[in-house]
Amino acid sequence: MDERDGKHQDAAQPEFRPYHHPAAGWGAAKSVTEFLVRERELVNGPRAIMKMNHENGGFDCPGCAWPDDTKGLHLDICENGIKHVTWEMTRKRVDREFFAAHPVAELAEWSDFDLEDQGRLTEPMRYDPASDHYVPISWAEAFALVGRTLQELDSPDQAAFYTSGRLGNEATFLYQLMAREFGTNNLPDCSNMCHEASGRALQASLGTGKGTVDLKDWEMTDALFILGVNAASNAPRMLTALAEAYRRGAQIVHINPLVEAASTRTIIPHEFARMATFRPTRTGTLNLQPRIGGDMALVRGMAKAVLEEQKSDPKALDVEFIERHTAGFAEYRALCEATSWDEIERQSGVGRAEILTAARVYCEADRSIVSWCLGVTQHEHGVDTVREIVNLLLMRGNLGREGAGPSPVRGHSNVQGNRTCGIDHRPDEAFLQRLAGVCDIDPPRAHGLDTVGTVEAMHRGDVKVFVGMGGNFALAAPDTPYTSAALRKCLLTVHVSTKLNRSHLVHGRQALILPCLGRTEKDHQRGSLQATSVEDSMSMVHLSVGMKRPASPHLLSEPAIIAGMARAALPGSNTPWEKYVEDYDRIRDTMAQVLDGFEDFNRRVRLPLGFRLRQPARELVFRTPSGRAEFSTAALPDVVPVAGTLALGTMRSHDQWNTTIYSDNDRYRGIKNLRTLVFMNADDMRDRGIRRFDDVDITSTARDGSTRTLRRYKAIPYDIPRGCAAGYMPEMNVLCAIGDYSTQSDQPLMKHLKVTVEASQPAG
Structure with a gap:
């Protein structure tokens, strides 16, 4: 059993007032203005707004994957996109002096908001177990550590290479190429948890x-x-x-x-x-x-x-x-x-x-x-x-x-592009054959591990090296204590990140933080400004070009970091890693030969609005066993909660992007200064003798009968069907047992947890 006390970063009194105003509008404008003032970005923020999601020389919003406007709209932006970009462009820095002042044990007690709020990472860091501090390490030494540790593994399958949705297409292609040339299809990604x-x-x-x-x-x-x-x-x-x-x-x-x-x-x-x-x-x-x-x-x-x-x-x-x-x-x-x-x-x-x-x-x-x-x-x-x-x-x-x-609706910028460009633990044979022929490698055929499988394998000791390209794996994955324990069993954890987060503090025996350029920053290679491509939720592929000076001269691009690790781990590789990094057009030329639909990639991606990947089913071409669109005949599942239990779904608050928390407010649901809450039907609360803002304990029961409990959360009456409840991730991820995943998709059951809710006992 895991028990955690509910805590939130702001000591201000929690408030709940049902929201009755239109979405966006002046509420969004006010929120954006307050955020820009708080982050002291009243110049760069508005500049970014005028460059974000523009087809000519603009950068793609690192937030959601909704398609860009096709009719020349100059303000194709949103409140959360502006916050996301401003969060990345902050002037705050997490440098070697910061890490020297704060041991990991201390940082582990900080809130997740406070960790990311310290600002941008500035140089590669290595965990020193003797001092419990992260200490500086050169890029060459960091790559050598990765390469040496990977080469010493008994099997390539003892490593896993995780991907977050922010990775651009070119870096995605290099990442999967490195993993498969190394010899594994252990390519878990955030799609394993969402779509x-x-x-x-x-x-x-x-x-x-x-x-x-x-x-x-x-x-x-x-x-x-x-x-x-x-x-x-x-x-x-x-x-x-x-x-x-x-x-x-x-x-x-x-x-x-x-x-x-x-x-x-x-x-x-x-x-x-x-x-x-x-x-x-x-x-x-x-x-x-x-x-x-x-x-x-x-x-x-x-x-x-x-x-x-x-x-x-x-x-x-x-x-x-x-x-x-x-x-x-x-x-x-x-x-x-x-x-x-x-x-x-x-x-x-x-x-x-x-x-x-x-x-x-x-x-x-x-x-x-x-x-x-x-x-x-x-x-x-x-x-x-x-x-x-x-x-x-x-x-x-x-x-x-x-x-x-x-x-x-794909929820994260380029998560769809990640899958398109090869991040798939179950690759099909046609793709592997093209990859082998074009890149002159012998990729493994056996299926690899997805997100849940990777966590379980780390926990068993079967996966010993974890590399994460972006994201905050420790908080995004289910069963937080189990996932944290799994990461701590690794020989080496490597996180490529822009900001400090919880995953850096839940590390293996050796650990590296490798800071990368953000989507908003200029990427110069050999004096030439590079562009990367992304794919939106509706299969449009277009270029993204950063506008801002990098937060630190010591940052590397994601392709450069991947190439550095690959050179160290694969000393006999014939892959032209250096040439790829010098000019991303070379990566795209190779992608054009390997990826279906990317023919003539470099020309087409520079067209206004880019190009749309072909969708055979749209043309009534069905690549199914029958050659037709196939009706399914599944029986209806029984989803009615057992008496006394509730079905609980986890979700984001409004002032949040994935695991990044901007504040403890959720404007559209009327919440202020509170995240440790559970939304419930008023009749369900009445049946349990629970009143508004009462402290409650939430206990989930897993398939194996084990339980997990969150204590002293606030009950909020809400317009939600009887028998249902809801609350925020990542705090509630602890309630989802690692074994509670769909047998159809292998996705964690984040939206359908079996819980009981009861009034908390008085403290003491």
């Missing part, structure tokens, strides 16, 4: 691991169905698309246990007239609140309603599309007809009348898009749910035409 279910489901149904729509489709669709997405915080620029869709008459159905601010109204900051007159635009026409895990049943109900509608309206189904392009429809029809409305209502937590209303919207729309995020994927049955979404789209031919199709 793995989406990729596996879309691959099984359509033969592609990505969505098929682009931003122009969003501008043309008649109906949008948004599932498990908190757009105002996690993809704020989506608000523009939602507002424009509403104004042209599209129907917008939000499906989420919580009614988030993005599903009601917004004032888009770059719409100056509306800002000046405080005129909001609606961003939704219908809100449905399924129980946690109930999305699949709700979508099944919509499909059942479409079939019932066909009895009176033959056009409710696109029979021609189904017959020409799909397989398995007869079996799916039989499954829908055999699923009772009582079971659909029970499992979804939504009444039949409301589901029929959503289905009517779907049937009346000529073109529909279904978009989803982690609220759908981080469940045991995430793959089945995404496949059910595809089933619904196929029934009315909402694929392969403008304004229609599946549209997963």
Whole structure:
């Protein structure tokens, strides 16, 4: 059992006032201004705003992966993107004097906010166990330590190479090349924790691991169905698309246990007239609140309603599309007809009348898009749910035409590009053959370890070296104490980072912090300014060029760091690592030969807006066993909580980006000065004798029967279905046991934890 006391960085009194204002608007403007003042970036911040997400010489926002505007918008930005960039451009520095003044044992007691708030890392550092301090080390010595430790392993599979979504495409390609030339497919990444279910489901149904729509489709669709997405915080620029869709008459159905601010109204900051007159635009026409895990049943109900509608309206189904392009429809029809409305209502937590209303919207729309995020994927049955979404789209031919199709929302800049460019612990043979032929290596064929598998292997002692390119692995992964113990068992942990974070303090026997350039900074190699490419959530690939002088002259680019480690670990390598680093065009020339869809890469990526990767399913080409889009026939899972328990989902607050905490506030949910909380249905609180702001203990029960407890969290009444609760990651990651992952996707069950909540006992 693990017990932790709830603590938050700010001693100010917690507040909760339900939020009733439009998303974005003046609230966002005020928040950005306060943040720029706090960070003392009133010059560089506005300069960055004018360069971020611009097609000519701009840099790509290091926040979310929402596509850039295609019509020349000069303020294609959002509140959280500005905060993310300003956080990176801070003038604060974490240098050798800082580390000399603070031992690791002391830093371990600091809050996660305070760690990152110290500023940018300035030079490579090595952990010294004798003094418990990080001490300076030269780049050459750091690379030699990595190389020596890797070479001394008994097997290449005793190393794991983790990737965060911020890594650019060129660095991504070099990273996977280094790992595979070294001899392992142990390439865990953040996709293993977020959209793995989406990729596996879309691959099984359509033969592609990505969505098929682009931003122009969003501008043309008649109906949008948004599932498990908190757009105002996690993809704020989506608000523009939602507002424009509403104004042209599209129907917008939000499906989420919580009614988030993005599903009601917004004032888009770059719409100056509306800002000046405080005129909001609606961003939704219908809100449905399924129980946690109930999305699949709700979508099944919509499909059942479409079939019932066909009895009176033959056009409710696109029979021609189904017959020409799909397989398995007869079996799916039989499954829908055999699923009772009582079971659909029970499992979804939504009444039949409301589901029929959503289905009517779907049937009346000529073109529909279904978009989803982690609220759908981080469940045991995430793959089945995404496949059910595809089933619904196929029934009315909402694929392969403008304004229609599946549209997963990737939450981190270039996480989709990471997978495209080779970060995959289960690579396919065609890719490996091309890599072998072009790069003259013999890549391993055996599947490697994903995120959960890597943590378990480190804990067993089977993985002895962990290299992390970006991110904050110790906090992002599930079962925080277990993950921390696993990292501490390593011979060597290496973190390539821009700022100090918890993972640097949860280290192996030897540890390195290798500071890299940020997305906003100029990357000069041999006197020439380099550009890197990224892929957005809708498969557009474009260039990003930094605008600011690096935070320290001792920083290296991500490609340079990877090449340095590779040269040291692979002394006999024929790969031209130095030439790749001198000119990233050379990396792109090699990528063009290896990666499907990257032909003529260097020319196409320099086109205005870059280029879009081909999506065969959009062209009705299905790389499935049948050569058709395949209906699935999974049974509905039982997601109704056992009496006395709640289903708890973890999520970000608004003033947070992944594991980076900007403050203890969550404006859109009405929270101030508090993170250690649990949102609950008021009736569930009443049943347990819990009042607003009472201290409660939250205990999760894992599949193996073990329990984990968070103590003295504040209970907040919220508009959430009975039997459901929610709270913030990464604090609540401790509740997700390492063994509680989906058997379909191997994703940790962050959105569907089985918990009990009870009043805390008085202190003492």
